[in-house]
Amino acid sequence: MPEKYHIKTQPIPPRRPRVGKYGVVDWREDCARCHxxxxxxxxxxxYRMESDYIRNLTDVDALYFDCRGCFSCVQDCTKGLLCLSVNPVYEGMGNRYWTPDIIKTTWLQAETAKIPVSGAGYGGPFTGTGFDAMWTDMSEIVRPTRDGIHGREYISTSVDIGRKPSFLVFEEGKPTGVFPPLLSLPMPLIIDMSPAQYSLPDLGPVIRQAAANTDLIAIFDPSDWPFQQADQQRYLPHVAFYLDSAAPEPPKEVLRKTRLVEIADDGKVLERIKKLKSIHPDIVVAVRIELDAKGPRRAIDLAGFEEVEVIHIAADLNGNEIGTKNPRFIKDMIREIHTALIEDGTRDDITLIAGGGIALPEHMAKAIICGADLVTIDLPLMIALECHLCDRCEPGMPCPAKLEDIDPDYGAGRMTNLIAAWHDQLIELMGAMGMREARRLRGDVGRAMFFEDLEEETFGRLFGTRKKN
Ligand code: SF4
Ligand code: SF4
Known part of the structure; x- marks a missing residue:
């Protein structure tokens, strides 16, 4: 039996003071000194931790906010002197999509490599926008001894990247013909380049190490080349260069040690694929398509070409369509492309990678249910390094996470922990859905419910269709 995919992790505490949600305000004047x-x-x-923190204070601008908000002390104080406050620094992190709660839970996973536990019951809204308007079917959740991370049955999260032949031809019992190159990843995740807004420090060495630790692949701008000669053997199989038309190509012997390369959709896609294949016939070539108003149609058209193996569709960092006034969300665009490819009869031939707005492991599973084979992430790995996603991320401005002097081992360890926690959550999700294989989850919309569909089914006959923006 093949060895199970397992990521080695260890707890890595934060370097900076924690930015918690709650703190206790203590009106000491009237204290009765209760025994x-x-x-x-x-x-x-x-309270003891806060005293220790204040005694050893190093960052005078960071107050102690690490209360878990259970309200026990607030309710039970004889004189009612205690009250909870919400940390304004916490509330100022991220944006409407990358909420403080997402940032906090990502920090926790990067520290512990464990699945976050929110406590008794879900206290959030019933539905929302984007991925929150979609629920996975967890009706198989009653079998924890069989499925999930502690279960006895193996759940495979492996996926294949490349073009697959639609049928096989056998001669004398052996398959004949040319088989396009195919590479496998142990989980449906690729590390993408950081968005321009958040590329303050050079995190290349950290990301390369995290990709190697987790046996995944990270996409790199070739200007990040060359890295240390000694690192090539270890890191090149985990690197995919992104070549836009202006980018200098990495040396041929370097390219030959990689397994995946990505090119921009610059109108010369087919010639560039041919050229790359002439250098390295076993490399898989992905075409990156920006999801603007024409993006989905372009992805569908490109999939019809025999030379195209992989399509990487990229929305903006909040998962929205790029450059439109009323943008569609990535899950809807994935569904549109996936469904069109099924109608064209080409869906099983190509691999579809989707990126943009993948902020939580459940988003990874949901994007796959919508029709992607795998997803890319970027910002969650920045957040793993204690990034606050502030809007002043520019050289020369003070970075609250001090990313400019990050230790590569610390950074790679935190990223590795985060990916391990995501992997565990994917297994738990798939176990609860009764799925054994990530490959089979792709496009299985029967495993999910969509708010828009339910609303239409329930209220459509009475009130008609919801107005489109
Ligand atoms: S008892 Fe609860 S509310 Fe009070 S400090 Fe501890 S965690 Fe916070
Ligand atoms: S913490 Fe702020 S300044 Fe530092 S990398 Fe993150 S977004 Fe940029």
Whole structure:
């Protein structure tokens, strides 16, 4: 039996003071000095930790905000002197899509490599926009001893990247013909280049190490080349160069050690694929298509060419269509492309990679259900390094996460932890859905419910169709 995919992890605490959501405001003036003060009863021991923090204070601009918000001390204080406050620094992190809660949960996973536990019940809204308007069917969740990370049955998260022949021809019991190159990844995830807004520090060495630790692939701008000669053997199989028309091509002997390369959709796609194949016949070539108003149609058209093996569709960093006033969300664009390819009879021939707005592991599973074979992520790995996603990420401006002097081992360890936690969550999700293979999850919309469909089914007959923007 092949060895199970397993990512080695270890806890890696943050370098900077934690930015928690809640802090306790303590009005000490009227304190009755109770013998059994509620502060001693905090199950998370936050009052003692706060005293230690203040005694050893190094960052004078960071207050202690690490209360878990259980309200126990607030409710039980005899004189009612304690109250909770929400940390304004916490509330200022990220944006409407990359919410403070997403940032916090990502930090926690990068620290512990564990699946975050939110406590008893879900306290959030029933539905929302984007991926929150889609629910996965967890009706098989009753079998924890059989499925999931602690289950006895193996759930495969491997995926294949490349063009697959639609049929096989056998002669004397052996398949004949030319088989296009195919590469396998142990989970449906590729690390993408950081968006221009958040490319303050050079994280190349950190990302390369994280890709090698997790046996995944990271996409790189070739200007990041060359890296240390000694690193080539270890890192090149985990690197995919992104070649836009203006980019200098990496040396041929370097390209031959990689397994995947990505090219821009610059109108000369077919010639460029041919040229790359002449240098390295076993390389898989992906074409990157920006998801603007013409993006989905372009992806569908390109998939019809025999030379095209992989299409990487990229929305903006919030998962929205690029450059339109009323943008569609990536999940809807994936579904449109996937469905059109099925109608054209070409869906099984090519691999579809989707990126943009993948902020949580459930987004990875949901994008696959919508029809992507695998996804790319970028910002979650930046967040793993304690990035706040602030809007002043420019050289010369102070970075609250001090990413400019990050230790590569620390950075790669935190990214590795995060990917391991995502892998565990994908297994848990698939186990709860009764799925054994990530490949079979692709396009299985029967495993999900979509808010728009349910609303239409339930209320459409009474109120008609919802107005489109
Ligand atoms: S609210 Fe709960 S977690 Fe926070 S300090 Fe009080 S007892 Fe501790
Ligand atoms: S913390 Fe802010 S300044 Fe630092 S890398 Fe992240 S977004 Fe940029």
């Amino acid at each position: 059994n003060c509620v502060k001693k009863a905090c199950v998370y021991d936050r």
